[in-house]
Amino acid sequence: DAKTTQPPSMDCAEGRAANLPCNHSTISGNEYVYWYRQIHSQGPQYIIHGLKNNETNEMASLIITEDRKSSTLILPHATLRDTAVYYCIVRGIIQGAQKLVFGQGTRLTINP
Amino acid sequence: NAGVTQTPKFQVLKTGQSMTLQCAQDMNHEYMSWYRQDPGMGLRLIHYSVGAGITDQGEVPNGYNVSRSTTEDFPLRLLSAAPSQTSVYFCASSYWVPPYEQYFGPGTRLTVT
Numbered sequence: 001d002a003k004t005t006q007p008p009s010m011d012c013a014e015g016r017a018a019n020l021p022c023n024h025s026t027i028s029g030n031e032y033v034y035w036y037r038q039i040h041s042q043g044p045q046y047i048i049h050g051l052k053n054n055e056t057n058e059m060a061s062l063i064i065t066e067d068r069k070s071s072t073l074i075l076p077h078a079t080l081r082d083t084a085v086y087y088c089i090v091r092g093i094i095q096g097a098q099k100l101v102f103g104q105g106t107r108l109t110i111n112p
Numbered sequence: 113n114a115g116v117t118q119t120p121k122f123q124v125l126k127t128g129q130s131m132t133l134q135c136a137q138d139m140n141h142e143y144m145s146w147y148r149q150d151p152g153m154g155l156r157l158i159h160y161s162v163g164a165g166i167t168d169q170g171e172v173p174n175g176y177n178v179s180r181s182t183t184e185d186f187p188l189r190l191l192s193a194a195p196s197q198t199s200v201y202f203c204a205s206s207y208w209v210p211p212y213e214q215y216f217g218p219g220t221r222l223t224v225t
Binding site for chain 1: 116147153154155156157200202204210211212213214215216217218219
């Protein structure tokens with residue numbers, strides 16, 4: 001599986017866009033990029049995923065570079081409830097893809 | 113639709129005791145799994161199942177047993193608890209088709225003394 005690299009922590013002001021980077025330079029052609037987050041003491045929550053194209057849903061946008069070696073999760077109008085650890089995970093779609101491997105993630109703090 | 117439920121929320125065991133952590137989902141997901149999370153660390157996969165009657169080991173399976181007799185339930189058994197098993201345990205489920213987005217339960221906080 002492709003390894004991911006994320007900054008250990010980030011801060012963002014409430015109401016601003018939070019941009020969380022992820023490097024996955026060894027990603028292969030059939031591997032998706034997934035983002036999950038974990039709010040303190042809760043179970044992880046799925047946010048979004050993508051393969052090649054940029055994706056948007058009600059929670060966030062995912063921007064994947066053309067070479068697919070990095071991506072950025074964008075929370076367009078961050079609120080205090082978005083304070084959490086954000087995990088970027090790369091997995092293929094072959095059998096066993098559900099076996100998510102969580103790294104250390106990025107601890108995002110939204111400041112009032 | 114309750115999603116993924118876990119019981120109990122909290123549990124304290126003495127070394128050597130046994131117990132079962134319960135996990136249930138009502139989304140008809142084929143895939144279910146158990147993770148543990150230790151302070152300051154990411155989640156580590158213990159066991160998983162791709163359907164009733166089928167289970168397999170994750171990266172940290174020692175000391176834990178699982179079985180999957182129904183689609184809905186996936187209990188995790190600790191046969192002889194050890195202090196090293198003090199952790200927060202999360203159960204997750206997903207469909208067996210892409211994109212495999214997983215739904216997690218609220219967790220069980222286990223302390224072994």
